[in-house]
Amino acid sequence: MQIMALLLVLALLTVIGFQLGRSRATASVGGRTVELHSVPSYHGFYVALWAGLPALLLFALWTASEGWMVMQMVLAGLPGRLTHVDGQALSLLRADILNLAHGVNTGRVPDPAVAAAAEQYVRLRSLGDWSLLVIGSCLAMGGLLFARGRITPDLRARNRVERTVNVALVVCSLVAILTTIGIVLSLLFEAMRFFAAVSPIDFLFGTHWSPQMAMRADQVGSSGSFGAIPLFAGTLLITAIAMAVAVPVGLMSAIFMSEYANPTLRTWLKPILEVLAGIPTVVYGFFAALTMAPFVRGLGQAVGLDVSSESALAAGIVMGVMIIPFVSSLSDDVINAVPQSLRDGSYGLGATKSETIRLVVLPAALPGIVAAVMLAVSRAIGETMIVTMAAGLTANLTANPLEAVTTVTTQIATLLVGDQEFDSPKTLSAFGLGLVLFLVTLTLNMVALRVVQKYREKYD
Amino acid sequence: MSVQTQYPTASVPPRAETQVRAGGPGVKMVARDVKVYYGAKQALKGIDLDIQENRVMALIGPSGCGKSTFLRCLNRMNDTIENCRVEGLIALDGEDVYGRTIDAVQLRARVGMVFQKPNPFPKSIYDNIAYGPRIHGIATHRDEMDEIVQTSLERAGLWNEVKDRLREPGTGLSGGQQQRLCIARAIAVSPEVILMDEPCSALDPIATAHIEELIDELRENYTIVIVTHNMQQAARVSQKTAFFHLGEMVECDDTEEIFTNPRDERTQGYITGRYG
Ligand SMILES: Nc1ncnc2c1ncn2[C@@H]1O[C@H](COP(=O)(O)OP(=O)(O)OP(=O)(O)O)[C@@H](O)[C@H]1O
Ligand SMILES: [Mg+2]
Numbered sequence: 001m002q003i004m005a006l007l008l009v010l011a012l013l014t015v016i017g018f019q020l021g022r023s024r025a026t027a028s029v030g031g032r033t034v035e036l037h038s039v040p041s042y043h044g045f046y047v048a049l050w051a052g053l054p055a056l057l058l059f060a061l062w063t064a065s066e067g068w069m070v071m072q073m074v075l076a077g078l079p080g081r082l083t084h085v086d087g088q089a090l091s092l093l094r095a096d097i098l099n100l101a102h103g104v105n106t107g108r109v110p111d112p113a114v115a116a117a118a119e120q121y122v123r124l125r126s127l128g129d130w131s132l133l134v135i136g137s138c139l140a141m142g143g144l145l146f147a148r149g150r151i152t153p154d155l156r157a158r159n160r161v162e163r164t165v166n167v168a169l170v171v172c173s174l175v176a177i178l179t180t181i182g183i184v185l186s187l188l189f190e191a192m193r194f195f196a197a198v199s200p201i202d203f204l205f206g207t208h209w210s211p212q213m214a215m216r217a218d219q220v221g222s223s224g225s226f227g228a229i230p231l232f233a234g235t236l237l238i239t240a241i242a243m244a245v246a247v248p249v250g251l252m253s254a255i256f257m258s259e260y261a262n263p264t265l266r267t268w269l270k271p272i273l274e275v276l277a278g279i280p281t282v283v284y285g286f287f288a289a290l291t292m293a294p295f296v297r298g299l300g301q302a303v304g305l306d307v308s309s310e311s312a313l314a315a316g317i318v319m320g321v322m323i324i325p326f327v328s329s330l331s332d333d334v335i336n337a338v339p340q341s342l343r344d345g346s347y348g349l350g351a352t353k354s355e356t357i358r359l360v361v362l363p364a365a366l367p368g369i370v371a372a373v374m375l376a377v378s379r380a381i382g383e384t385m386i387v388t389m390a391a392g393l394t395a396n397l398t399a400n401p402l403e404a405v406t407t408v409t410t411q412i413a414t415l416l417v418g419d420q421e422f423d424s425p426k427t428l429s430a431f432g433l434g435l436v437l438f439l440v441t442l443t444l445n446m447v448a449l450r451v452v453q454k455y456r457e458k459y460d
Numbered sequence: 461m462s463v464q465t466q467y468p469t470a471s472v473p474p475r476a477e478t479q480v481r482a483g484g485p486g487v488k489m490v491a492r493d494v495k496v497y498y499g500a501k502q503a504l505k506g507i508d509l510d511i512q513e514n515r516v517m518a519l520i521g522p523s524g525c526g527k528s529t530f531l532r533c534l535n536r537m538n539d540t541i542e543n544c545r546v547e548g549l550i551a552l553d554g555e556d557v558y559g560r561t562i563d564a565v566q567l568r569a570r571v572g573m574v575f576q577k578p579n580p581f582p583k584s585i586y587d588n589i590a591y592g593p594r595i596h597g598i599a600t601h602r603d604e605m606d607e608i609v610q611t612s613l614e615r616a617g618l619w620n621e622v623k624d625r626l627r628e629p630g631t632g633l634s635g636g637q638q639q640r641l642c643i644a645r646a647i648a649v650s651p652e653v654i655l656m657d658e659p660c661s662a663l664d665p666i667a668t669a670h671i672e673e674l675i676d677e678l679r680e681n682y683t684i685v686i687v688t689h690n691m692q693q694a695a696r697v698s699q700k701t702a703f704f705h706l707g708e709m710v711e712c713d714d715t716e717e718i719f720t721n722p723r724d725e726r727t728q729g730y731i732t733g734r735y736g
Contacts, residue, residue, distance in 0.1 A: 263542075341579040345642070347540060349592040349649055350569030359591065364582050 002129035006059065006136045013140045014052040021047030024151045038158035046157040049164055050147030055140040062132050070124045074117045082113060097121055187438060190431035197425040198226045203432055209395035211426045226429050230397040234405035238316045238387060239380040241401055245320025246376055250327025258335040259357055277325040281385040288318035288390030300402060310392035313401040319386050326376045334368025335361060367452040374448035378441050384409040408437050488513040488653060488683040489534060494548035496529050503529045505707040516675060516684045518694035521704030527687045531655050535571035536564040569596055572651035576658040578638035580630035585622050588630040588641055589613065592649035608648055616644035617674050636667025656686040672697050691731055695719050703727045
């Protein structure tokens with residue numbers, strides 16, 4: 001409530017600040033704006049930034065730390081018998097207070113001291129919100145007045161505004177980078193826990209995958225074996241099948257769309273193809289499991305082959321269909337970007353249309369096409385749903401596309417579905433798989449980048 | 461006779477067979493009543509022109525008057541433009557280029573083209589030159605191809621500059637070198653006629669002088685049609701000059717005549733720089 005109010009106040013003050021700054025700047029030179037160092041709107045932005053930014057920063061810091069600080073204050077007021085306990089009990093106590101404060105019914109009768117603490121917590125929070133509103137508004141007002149007072153014809157408002165915008169841009173890109181680093185680090189730490197239990201050698205080179213662990217010492221059950229080779233082989237197999245479908249079909253349709261189809265046909269065809277990319281993968285999964293797999297099986301039986309009802313082939317083909325628009329749409333764009341002058345040059349030498357496409361247009365578009373294919377490969381490797389539904393969960397080590405296989409992502413999904421304890425190697429192995437998968441796709445992307453750079457030709 | 465063309469966009473009305481024989485001895489290409497439309501807009505309004513063998517013909521005229529359009533008719537490059545329609549007769553050695561006996565691909569092997577902006581393929585210098593001979597199966601051995609590449613580059617006056625870097629990309633050359641590469645590329649398929657659309661407009665005076673010299677040498681073996689906005693250039697390199705204006709060919713004569721003694725006052729106005 002107070003937060004909404006503060007944001008409204010800030011929005012209002014920045015808008016007012018902009019108007020004030022602009023008119024003040026114009027007034028300071030009596031309307032002859034050419035005498036200003038910067039055009040008046042920059043003075044407006046200057047004041048607006050002063051009004052908005054400091055208060056926003058305060059707001060961000062405050063909301064980030066308020067909950068923690070209030071909790072510390074509340075805990076300090078509690079009797080020692082409650083707070084002088086080990087870490088786990090303490091976090092339980094924190095959770096209790098928060099639950100009570102937010103009115104969550106835990107079904108237990110609370111300790112009166114804890115109930116009082118929860119009330120205090122609520123009181124302090126609302127006090128904090130009010131003071132934030134007041135302090136934030138004052139800060140915004142102060143910033144506005146300060147900046148307005150500094151406006152003179154010589155103020156280098158443009159440079160300052162641009163520097164601020166620069167900083168903002170850097171901060172935004174840092175957010176993206178830091179998030180990535182954070183994800184990688186968390187993956188890394190969990191994977192280290194896994195590798196403490198299972199040796200990396202067994203994991204990377206073992207050929208048997210069966211992550212079931214005995215829960216209790218006396219339980220009969222497999223002891224778990226974590227050889228990831230069958231999973232990566234399965235991923236490779238399905239990806240290869242998918243690419244064998246998607247690359248020829250996608251590339252040919254791209255060539256047709258960009259070189260042969262007349263413009264009206266093209267404007268129809270391209271969006272229709274792109275619809276394929278918009279179909280949810282679960283729907284592809286249905287299609288693979290209920291239509292494609294029986295079809296492949298029937299076909300196999302007709303020619304006397306033994307096809308399992310969940311086959312890599314069915315999943316791979318459907319995945320290939322799903323990926324067609326990635327290849328075709330991007331390739332179409334890069335083929336269209338090849339300058340007409342190159343085609344004219346080829347025609348002018350007496351080349352036919354197909355020679356021109358094969359020998360001039362496609363080589364010139366190659367870097368983009370490679371990039372498109374690489375993107376499609378990453379997509380295929382990451383695809384989970386179709387495989388889960390159509391290729392099964394059996395970790396077979398096989399190169400036979402007619403058998404059931406499973407992939408890395410499918411295993412990760414099944415390992416983490418449902419209630420899991422996060423200290424058994426079974427669950428942690430998901431992070432091991434995730435890490436290796438990440439490294440594989442990273443390498444793929446880097447190789448693709450190198451290929452693209454190597455073959456990139458400048459056409460002037 | 462009714463004419464079946466490969467491309468539906470460029471159609472030619474029926475005409476009498478005898479017309480094709482128009483021209484005379486020493487005439488390489490003939491244009492009779494050539495009209496070109498871009499959609500509903502008429503760009504050429506009936507052009508008649510004879511192009512002499514082993515001569516350089518310059519096409520001059522103000523911007524937008526249809527010089528490039530006419531040039532592109534001569535090797536049917538207009539076929540690649542979606543809404544372009546060509547009417548009238550164009551003949552090469554008495555053979556109707558829109559007729560049945562010759563198709564656009566064969567024609568373009570015999571009538572080569574150099575474009576205003578150098579457009580080397582993103583391939584090596586060697587492969588740029590070898591492209592045409594390869595697709596036409598002109599050379600069967602590696603040695604033959606090497607020979608074609610070398611003589612083409614020598615003819616275009618580029619050999620000495622690039623002989624040590626034949627494997628490097630053609631796009632890495634300077635603008636003037638690229639244009640000479642494009643000329644060498646056109647020569648490599650041994651065309652009979654070379655069309656050049658403002659080949660020097662992107663070049664500095666030295667590279668331009670180079671190419672003008674080259675054009676003069678090429679005249680021995682080829683028939684050349686060149687579009688240019690540079691009057692001195694037209695006077696230096698051509699023997700015949702045709703002046704175009706608003707889609708019409710106003711006059712065509714020996715270059716000396718045109719520049720010293722033009723018959724039409726529009727020509728006079730243009731070459732003396734009164735408008736353009
Ligand atoms: N692809 C096209 N589509 C439609 N109109 C065109 C096209 N190409 C040329 N035109 C038109 O045809 C007319 C003749 O153009 P053209 O390119 O032949 O002129 P030009 O004499 O070569 O001019 P410049 O000296 O500027 O190159 C112009 O009015 C032009 O607008
Ligand atoms: Mg032109």
